[in-house]
Structure formats: structure tokens, C-alpha cells
Amino acid sequence: MQELDRKYRDWRGNIVRVTGYDREKQQVIFRREDYEHDCMQPVEQFRDKFTRVEE
Template identity: 55%
Template sequence: MMSRDPVVQLDRHYTDKRGVVVRVIAYDRPNQQVIFMRPGYEHECMLPLWQVEKHFTRADE
């Protein structure tokens, strides 16, 4: 049986509820956390998946 990595690396762009485009860089499966970068901010940000699904829109589809 193939094991699944707990953290999936991504490179996707989403728009937050204020219209700011963020870059999603990873998804932490066990904790259901989305890890993303905000423009002009050097640290990774993290939100629960449900919050991202509610307040963010995919920008690069």
C-alpha cells in the first residue's frame, strides 16, 4: 500500500475576501490546514481548510 505524504506541496493562487491574491504553497492533510504566503509578508500563514473554502476563491483556474 502506498503511503500518502502528510503535507502536499502546492503552487496555486487564491483571492481572499479583501481581494488580495495569495499563493497557496502547501496543504497539511492530518491537520486540515492550508499554508499560504501573502504578498509583502515574509512568513507563512496558515488557516483551517474550512475557512479557506469559505473565504477564498481560486484565481488561477
């Protein structure tokens, strides 16, 4: 897994922090604010639903 530290905005306007990318499974790993577990989404869906936020 490639570790990352980037902010994105989802389709509802919420900020998430991308923590990694799993090349083998083609999934983006991210964490929502106030949620203790990692979330995963296929990279194609992530690209459609999230926009990068410049820090």
C-alpha cells in the same frame, strides 16, 4: 505536507499563493505578498473566504 503552487483571492481582494496542504492538521498553508512568513488556516475557513484565481 502536500506541496502546492496555486493563487487565490481573499475576501478583501488580495492575492495569496497557496504553498501547501497539511492533511493531518487539515490546514491550508499560504503566503501573502510582501509578508515573509507562511500563514495557516483550517481548510473549511479557507474554502469560505478564498476563491481560486486561474493563472
